[in-house]
Amino acid sequence: MKPLGLLLVVLLAIIGVYGVDRNNFKSCDQSGFCKRLRPFKPEKSQYTLNLDSVIVHGNVLSAEVTTVNTETEKKITLWRYALKLSALVDGTFRIELDEADPLYPRYRTQLALNGEPKADGLKLISNENGKLTLSNNQGQKVLITSEPLKFEFLDKNGDVAVVLNENSQLLVEPLRVRKERTDDEDPGNAENAIEVEEEGTWSENFKSHHDSKPRGNEAVSVDVTFPDADQVYGIPEHTDKFALSTTTSGEPYRMYNLDVFEYELDSRMAIYGAVPVLYAHGSKRTVGVFWHNSAETWVDVVNYADGTVVSSLVNLVTGGQKRRVDARFMSESGIVDLFVMLGNTPADVFRQYTTLTGVAPLPPKFSLGYHQSRWNYVDEADVRSVDENFDAHDIPADVIWLDIEYTDRKKYFTWDLEKFAHPAEMVANLTAKGRRLVVIIDPHIKREAGYFVHEDAMEQGLYVKDKDGNVYEGWCWPGSSSYLDFFNPAATKYYAERFRFENFPGTSKDVHIWNDMNEPSVFNGPEITMPKDCRHYKPPQDGHDGLASFWEHRHVHNEYGLWQIRATHLGMLERSDNKYRPFILTRSTFAGTQRYAAMWTGDNAAEWGFLQASTRMCLSLAAAGISFCGSDVGGFFKYPEPELMTRWYQAGAYQAFFRAHSHIETKRREPWLYEASTTALLRDAVRRRYALVDFWYTLFYEHTLDGTPVTRPLFQEYPKEEDTYTIDDEYLLGDKLLVRPVLEPGVKSVKVYLPGRDTNTLWYDVDSYQAHKANGYFTQEVNIAKIPVYQRGGSIVPRKERVRRSSTLMANDPFTFVVALDANNTASGSLYIDDGETYDYQNNKYVYSKISYEPNRMSYTLVNPAAQYSTRAWVERIVIAGIRNPPKSARLLQGDRSSALQMTLHRGNDVLVIRKPAASVATDWTIEFAY
Template identity: 75%
Template sequence: MKALSLLLIAALGVSGAFAVDRNNFKTCEQSGFCKRLRAFKPEKSQYTLNVDSVFVHGNVFSAEVVTVDLEKKNILWRYALRLSALADGTFRVEMDEADPLYPRYRTQIALEDEPKGDGLKLISQENGKLTLANTQGHKVIITTEPLKIEFVDHTGEVAVVLNENSQLVVEPLRVKTEKIGEDDEQGNAVEEPEGTWGENFKGHHDSKSRGNEGVSLDVAFPGANHVYGIPEHTDNFYLKTTTSGEPYRLYNLDVFEYELDSPMAIYGAVPVLYSHSAKRSSGVFWHNSAETWVDIVNYSEGNVVSSLVNFVTGGQKQRVDARFISESGIVDIFVLLGEKPADVFRQYTTLTGVAPIPPKFSLAYHQSRWNYNDEADVRAVDDGFDQHDIPADTLWLDIEYTDKKKYFTWDVERFRHPTEMVANLTAKGRKLVVIIDPHIKREAGYFVHEDCTEKGYYVKNKDGNDYEGWCWPGSSSYPDFFNPEVTKYYVERYRYENFPGTSKDVHIWNDMNEPSVFNGPEITMPKDCRHWKPPQDGQDGLAAYWEHRHVHNEYGQWYIRATQQGMLARSDGKYRPFILTRSTFAGTQRYAAVWTGDNAAEWGFLQASVPMCISLATAGISFCGSDVGGFFKNPDAELMTRWYQAGAYQAFFRAHSHIETKRREPWLFDATTLARIRDAVRRRYALLDFWYTLFYEHMIDGLPVTRPLFQEFPKEEATFTIDNQYLLGDKLLIRPVLEQGVTSVKLYLPAKETSTLWYDVDSYQVVTANGWINLDVTITKIPVYQRGGTVVPRKERVRRASALMANDPYTLVVALDANNTARGTVYIDDGETYEYRSNKYIYGSFDYQPTAFTYKFINEDANYPTRSWVERIVIAGIKNAPKSAKLVQGGKQTPLQMTLHRGNDVLVVRKPAASMASPWEIQFTY
């Protein structure tokens, strides 16, 4: 099967050397709408607001917008503009044709719910400007001719401007004329742009039966230092000026060994953009699922464009402009007025949702490979972790476990006893993850193919027949999850009786869901394929279906949504599923974790994984990681060590590799490297309850788990461009060693002005924040610091799987701030069910003051019968040690033993034996 797979890749022109072939993927010049609209730079916008049409009701402002032929003075097209004031300082601007030839596509799956409205009033109308205000002190100033919309924050300063650069475009839908130059329905002579009714790329023809339907809008961020977001790309977290090269591209694609430092599209497309300066943060969410290109101009970068602007304006201009260009859809943009980074990040997750708290095992270590060969191989790998004393929670099976690449089946020779195989794992507290991809093998007798063919469940080609492409199984078709009947069918496939061998401890990996089509244009589905659309009276022909061009970036999300529903249904909603996806879009966090795709065993890919996951986290997708060790090629011992050390502090922690790489289970390295890998994995397990608490808090407050430094220190300009270190919550600072052969690294310790203290997590040595420092490093560890003023829960009794640690005792690390205080939280539940929704959990707070250390329940109505207890409290940075301490819990008082380590000012409270099942207090006397 390996030979067949690699032969198939070669036959289809996908590089067998596993290096990206840029010729397989379009540039802006080769993408008709990008080339056409990027060049559109008028001196004055052609769009004008009709003042007589203005209407304000509730939280909505509506008006007609028109374009006018300046020579003939007649109206060319009419548009409907709608501006909504939403809760939490957010606005939404929508603009569609007033009477389109047929409905234009509106993205369906990104938003979690219908956004909540706020009040909106028209407070003035004069001098060609309309001023509106919401209830939170924000204003919107609309200039009527030419149309421009300014958003003013509560301080009275303009934060975001739409159409200041006159690049708003909504290309109207038109009937195809018989020949060039024929008049359209309004009697205007039509000069068709190149490619209006069809485009070619590398032997593929896109029929474009609807013609051009692109949309464009420019967005200005006055006063901004930088902008961030629009993942997924491989360059810095902060976005660079693109005017002298390619724009950033958002188009979900299967890119083998993708390029580094590139704006090229890869697997994900999340069209959210944030701006930041020391004064304020703001953002926009471009609600569109079609192929999109984004241009950036940062006027402080010193590029040619900004230099010209600065010359004209007479000085350095602090501002960033962006421009969104999409192939289809409507103008639909959310404006996030922030004020701080945490505010805009939360505003975005208010719209698109948060990640539900994952099953606890999924935050532990995962071991994968393409492919573990058979049941004996799985057993050997499982036993290997025990023999070498390395904890592991999950083993993974790639495509070769199936019966000839047919999903929901098992290979009848190599995996003959899946139920027993799974039981052997679960007896040790471990889980299994198997891959299920969207391509369905076109083979007579394969039940999924037979059902989808008979019921008409496949995506159709431009002629209305089942679309056929090529992927791992060979000839394949793709279920159309826009049809609710297809989703229902897929949900049923996950039931235990329909997928024998699975149980609640078997979870799912959705790969290739961009969708990947080896012989398709740009290795994906043709844009003129047809998707299901709800039938409506009077709609036929082009109005009866959506084309793939409209929905491409959300296809993978419909797929993982069906997977999630299926996994919930199989246990009647009792157990939390774990799903991993490669394709990402706005709102993916509601369904699945994400990894950064097919990377390589090179230092550059390790380096890229950090800003990639930071960017995804700020776009709502905190559950992110990279293939530890690199998917392609073979890492040496140093790279493997550093990748494990980095991966231990990324949310998703999985080792995975290509079928042609050397086996690289940890014990296959030399003894010294094995010991270092073991140490990295054990460090992860000691912090599992900390990770679990962070994900619970993300679920309730919407903030990233992995955070850029400027989120917590928004006024420190040095942090604005740091993306090789980050924070976990507001408590741990991580600086992975990402460079080969180094003996020191540069580390930035923020908050000098407030004398913030940072403690090395191993030695408890304290450093006062002082900006950049050079820090010596060894191969045995990476810089990790706990912020002064925090409490971090740990479990030091690391076992072979996280489930076996559920009732183990805690070590509480208290890192004191300059005022000798600290606070923290912990979350405890059963780790796998939804019982927490019935208040069966503990969300506890820790509060250390010099006189007492208190543990309380934040929600006093919730409780969980944990048997965990506190075996040690480490208080770092203590200057004045108490003489005695006693535990007060449940009406009892118990004297405690303490040990003071004066070399690093650490006080250890030994075996307080405080139960975590009820509140307690440790009282100190001096």
């Protein structure tokens, strides 16, 4: 990707030489609708529900909402809107508000939802005194006040959990006809002139870029109140804390997918992802809202407990500090479309969100191993050398990555035939060791005569158009580029077909895909992205022409990358006749991204601050449905000194996506290029990951069943412990492991919070099996070889201690089950096994077992006896930590087999080891203990 000549000059001018050039990105005051809407704080809402229009049918209430001019003696209706309230399964409600008869259809986000949400029942309980009361089948209620319009959502206890339009900031700017003033008209005739002269109504400028805004202003807004909330979370991707800050004294949070070079830390600026889901948590409940809108969006937050001027004034008036958080969504276009998720626990509300937007599918198992990448491995010899050095230095790896230099001069679906003349042979050399290859495919297409993708796209009309209806031309890595319009089914079909093995020679089922730059990044565009008045495909409809015949980029911007990875996913499925699971990595993210791809936190730097940010960023994304998250280990820019590199590998080993990646102009930093002592530490970190690959695989399988995050904030499992509400430097993997990476240089100890004091929870150091009683914070000593990781008492974790050079080669290796006992001397866990790469598991070709330990027996039981998978894996060791009263003997019962087992007691740390029980993991078995 090394930019040359004019491209280098343009790029440096855009991104600046030193970090973020804020002048390239808008503040709220420079974003016309944010500047216009943010001060909008009326004393009373202008919206009124017409009670005579209310109809309740099935799970839907429909009604008319009007705005009126109250400044005249007689109220005059200005605009009419269509309201729709839907009750959905799992304690979720949906509010939709659109113009009743819009001048043009307003855009409704298309791809975020995982199909049509399932309906619940909705019953009208009362309609009196200007208020409606409705209930779903779970007993949760909605109270609607007609004038001024307000929605109150009540939990099963009858307490108000969420309020909409409490602060009267609901707003839908109606579409209008632009009135052009002729020369002979009276300049003072405001009725004719205001449409043209009002600043920003019909056009906006930012730096040298002009936005024509042909539809005029069309912004939407809604305010949301969370009574009894202590903190709010979500709306990734940002670099500030996991618990969101009050924004009254600065910029709102911005959601607008952007390529921000060396993005800032501790910032609310927009970067690569925009997932508009917000959660509120307090000791009474957890709730959430999902703002279903793909346009540029700003979010204000006011936490009444944080001591800001606004919250202090409110607390003074109300008499004491209030537990309440207010939020407000402001989007440039679309409709009001808001899902209210009533929880009641953190796990409930996280699951409600993935019920709407989908879970991450079970990934191919290799993708949970270690990935080695660089911009760029320069040729086949370089790839071979990297591959061989992993073996020479006894470091496992599953994937080698190729960045854009593998292509023929930045033309995707091609190879540089000088540097990569034998791609099929190169791939075969990797797969012989159980390894895979990932190659990059970006959305920009090089505008070069003779390049088949460009020629086809031009001939078939597959590109995004500019504001005048001509093919849009921007600037990216290849130089002059155009962008496939994935909203066009023909473009998606064409692009997907490029992944067929015959269309992309040298690839196989073991070559997977990286979609980068898909915000989309446009080096010479406004804010380094596509102009908002570009045109996207819209299905033809009778009577719709002109502005109604296409969508503008402003409507769909945050969805663009989602449409690309969907098309990539489709192509990778079709290339193997839907047999093999694809692995895709994306940089741009939106609601629903998890259904198609993993993601990473973008172009970070080799600094301690970026290591710290990676933990909280992935925690926030996991809560927003995207568990398959990681960062560029070591930092993309700059060179990590040995201590930072070591700590980053140790942290990365406990993040879902584990990839080292670096910039083309940085010093090479493969693990063996450091001093031998550092290489040994990096090796140890990677091997720790491989010992737990089956544990990770089981967590992802269980995510497909219940939709809860793989990586979890502490408050998910301990919702009453207020100390956990703001912790974002440690996290849980499932409910079994607690990870506290070392995120600071030169430390000899770190503070660790161990939750569960009210339940007498025990936490066992995974290195020593030393038990710690949960009692809040304590100081854990560390050295350069250790980060604190603990297994929860009451859990069982499967491990594989025979680490080989790839996870594929470990498939039939034996397991160690680590049993960490709770205060009642019990524990439970699970294990999932299948072939790791196909969809055969959907046809009952898998093993999914529950493992339980009680003082008298340990049981391994298949959850679905009808499901079977032939595996030679077996149990070679069981480690029982925290055993105070060890048994005298143990016997394995499996089928007709009964055999006495050997045990060793380590009295120094209360650990009992059962050696070589040789139990199969494909069938049920029991170990009985005698005392």
